Amino acid sequence: MNASERVEAALARIREDDRELNCFTAVYEERARREAAEVDSSGMQGPLAGMPYAVKNLFDIEGFPTLAGSKINAGLPPAKRDAYAVRKLREAGAVLVGSLNMDEYAYGFTTENSHYGPTRNPHDPNRIAGGSSGGSGAAVAAGLVPLALGSDTNGSIRVPASLCGVFALKPTFGRLSRQGVFPLAASLDHIGPFARTVSDLAACYDALQGYDEEDPACAQRALQPVVPVLDSGVEDLRIAVGVGGPYDNLAPEARNAVEDVARSLNATERVEIPEPERARAATVLITSAESSSLHLPNLRTRPRDFDPMTRDRLLAGALLPAHWVLQAQRFRQWYGQAIVTLFGKADVLIAAATPFSATPIGEDTIEISGKKHPVRATLGLLTAPFSFAGVPVLTVPVAKSGKMPIGVQIICAPWREALAFRVAAHLEKEGFSCG
Amino acid sequence: MTETSIKAAAAAVDLSIPAKSLPGVKAHLERCATAAKLIEEFPLPPETEIAGTLSHERL
Numbered sequence: 001m002n003a004s005e006r007v008e009a010a011l012a013r014i015r016e017d018d019r020e021l022n023c024f025t026a027v028y029e030e031r032a033r034r035e036a037a038e039v040d041s042s043g044m045q046g047p048l049a050g051m052p053y054a055v056k057n058l059f060d061i062e063g064f065p066t067l068a069g070s071k072i073n074a075g076l077p078p079a080k081r082d083a084y085a086v087r088k089l090r091e092a093g094a095v096l097v098g099s100l101n102m103d104e105y106a107y108g109f110t111t112e113n114s115h116y117g118p119t120r121n122p123h124d125p126n127r128i129a130g131g132s133s134g135g136s137g138a139a140v141a142a143g144l145v146p147l148a149l150g151s152d153t154n155g156s157i158r159v160p161a162s163l164c165g166v167f168a169l170k171p172t173f174g175r176l177s178r179q180g181v182f183p184l185a186a187s188l189d190h191i192g193p194f195a196r197t198v199s200d201l202a203a204c205y206d207a208l209q210g211y212d213e214e215d216p217a218c219a220q221r222a223l224q225p226v227v228p229v230l231d232s233g234v235e236d237l238r239i240a241v242g243v244g245g246p247y248d249n250l251a252p253e254a255r256n257a258v259e260d261v262a263r264s265l266n267a268t269e270r271v272e273i274p275e276p277e278r279a280r281a282a283t284v285l286i287t288s289a290e291s292s293s294l295h296l297p298n299l300r301t302r303p304r305d306f307d308p309m310t311r312d313r314l315l316a317g318a319l320l321p322a323h324w325v326l327q328a329q330r331f332r333q334w335y336g337q338a339i340v341t342l343f344g345k346a347d348v349l350i351a352a353a354t355p356f357s358a359t360p361i362g363e364d365t366i367e368i369s370g371k372k373h374p375v376r377a378t379l380g381l382l383t384a385p386f387s388f389a390g391v392p393v394l395t396v397p398v399a400k401s402g403k404m405p406i407g408v409q410i411i412c413a414p415w416r417e418a419l420a421f422r423v424a425a426h427l428e429k430e431g432f433s434c435g
Numbered sequence: 436m437t438e439t440s441i442k443a444a445a446a447a448v449d450l451s452i453p454a455k456s457l458p459g460v461k462a463h464l465e466r467c468a469t470a471a472k473l474i475e476e477f478p479l480p481p482e483t484e485i486a487g488t489l490s491h492e493r494l
Contacts, residue, residue: 187486278477281470288467300450312459315452319444319464324471329485331474336486377466 165405
């Protein structure tokens with residue numbers, strides 16, 4: 001199929017299936033047709049040429065206000081240009097077809113958005129898609145688009161990837177530019193891709209790489225393409241299972257997923273993840289303070305326009321003592337080094353991405369090992385320590401017939417995304433796929 | 436943490452907490468206080484600076 005035919009097929013799937021799933025908040029039919037025609041007439045080649053994709057609705061799209069899941073931002077002026085990542089994908093020939101639902105201001109793990117409705121899990125529409133990039137995970141899992149972009153502050157790429165059963169990457173902090181992406185907590189925010197195959201994920205990640213002086217966190221590093229290393233195998237890698245604290249307190253499906261992946265990789269060593277509860281605690285403080293600071297003018301003047309799911313946490317975050325937040329950022333300095341030290345013992349760590357698979361929409365608690373846990377706060381327990389440390393993590397789906405999927409995190413040292421891609425490519429060959 | 440102290444802290448940053456939000460704000464502040472206690476119990480040497488993103492290479 002040429003680009004125009006692929007885009008028409010995607011638009012038809014979205015029209016047909018998104019009424020139930022509610023992944024999209026905007027579909028750009030005219031722009032998509034125009035971009036597809038440009039790709040076809042240019043004769044552009046490459047893995048992304050003519051590939052339809054969509055973005056979480058916190059990415060700037062020229063001519064439209066950047067919603068970031070909110071009602072408030074709908075009143076903002078339209079973006080003057082596309083976000084850096086969208087421009088990079090356009091250069092590679094990918095065709096933007098729409099923007100995707102999310103938790104308001106990316107402050108949540110379930111995409112139960114009160115303004116735009118919940119995004120439903122394609123594997124069971126009565127269940128959550130995860131969040132905050134829930135539209136991205138669900139749109140890719142449902143096959144509405146083969147590729148999507150999301151953002152991850154404490155797990156917002158990896159949680160929906162886990163619950164929807166797709167591949168996704170949260171790169172090293174500073175690897176990919178966040179220019180034109182509405183922030184949640186800038187000191188922790190990352191962006192990254194979702195895909196149904198490792199090769200699509202790799203092609204997208206390679207296209208997104210590049211230094212951008214407009215993102216103050218973006219590192220000046222040489223491009224490190226991962227497509228060329230996908231067939232390198234894993235025989236020379238030391239792979240260990242991350243254990244301790246919340247990594248041991250898993251529902252059976254999460255425990256089984258880690259065991260399946262470990263078996264497939266011959267990973268018999270165990271490595272204790274240091275201080276995961278303290279890392280998560282620090283992310284709660286930093287996220288609360290930074291997001292509240294960002295939204296304080298609107299919290300003062302129009303608190304009722306915020307989603308009730310986020311409003312109270314944003315209001316509370318404005319009241320945190322500076323000492324709590326500074327101490328959390330000092331702890332982050334220590335923690336980043338503590339996590340990097342683990343990679344002296346292993347090249348790659350694996351760990352569950354979420355402690356359980358998707359829960360019913362509206363469910364507040366879940367029981368694990370006989371104890372009840374709050375769904376929303378617990379979903380990010382296993383992801384937050386690694387984004388706090390800024391290390392790259394690729395989520396691989398573990399799907400079993402008749403059951404909800406769940407993801408496993410492939411964690412590497414900073415700037416070693418290539419190792420995670422090698423492991424994911426190996427696992428895909430072993431049968432770990434979107435199903 | 437009482438509702439009175441929450442209202443006073445909010446007033447200090449020119450913020451008014453809607454009555455309906457007070458229980459939710461209180462609950463999140465208590466969660467943050469628990470998190471802060473956990474961090475505070477962890478000994479850090481005085482020379483540990485905050486993790487920042489500013490790079491002098493680019494200034």
